[in-house]
Amino acid sequence: MSLNNRNEANWLPIVLNDMLKTDxxxxxxxxxxxxxxxxxxxxxxxxxxxxIEVAVPGKxxxxxxIELENDMLSISSEEKEENKTTHENERFxxxxxxxxxxxxxxxxxxxxxxEKISASYTNGILEIILPKLEEAKDHTKRFIKIS
Numbered sequence: 001m002s003l004n005n006r007n008e009a010n011w012l013p014i015v016l017n018d019m020l021k022t023d024x025x026x027x028x029x030x031x032x033x034x035x036x037x038x039x040x041x042x043x044x045x046x047x048x049x050x051x052i053e054v055a056v057p058g059k060x061x062x063x064x065x066i067e068l069e070n071d072m073l074s075i076s077s078e079e080k081e082e083n084k085t086t087h088e089n090e091r092f093x094x095x096x097x098x099x100x101x102x103x104x105x106x107x108x109x110x111x112x113x114x115e116k117i118s119a120s121y122t123n124g125i126l127e128i129i130l131p132k133l134e135e136a137k138d139h140t141k142r143f144i145k146i147s
Contacts, residue, residue, distance in 0.1 A: 038102055047137060050112065050130040054104065057124030064126060066119055071110075073117075075126065076103040111136030 042053040052075075056064065059077055067074045078101040108114070108130065116131045 037100070038104065041104060043106075047132075049132055050109075052106065052128040052130065054126040054128070055124065056121075056126055059124070061121045064121065066128065068108075068114060068117065071108045072105055073108055073128070073130075074103060074105045075128070077101060 040055045042051075044051040044053075052073075054075055056077065059079070063077045063079050065074075065076045065078075067076075080099050082096070111132050112130045113133045117128065119126065119128045121127075
């Protein structure tokens, strides 16, 4: 019995396809396996909150959607643009369209106060602040005197 489910006669195209889809740079590229550009994300944890920064240059604030469902925070965008040029006398038609979308989903820890999540968008950077619950904050270190 073999764990390899590839057809022995067509192994080379499959191996080449796997090699070309692999991210040899250790996760530093922004293109997923179907060619869609995925925005870069920074996640920072401070004593009081988590900060998610998403690089979405060229997007309008109205095109960005942030949803919170159960313990999942999703950030998405869908943009469609169509330019149509028609010259009837010359029988010339031209249509250009672009369509770009992305979706990033993050699982939230239990320590996030879901009612106080806020977001802002400035200069192509979407910032989402996820405040921590008071009981989850790392309180400062103190020494207790032994009596």
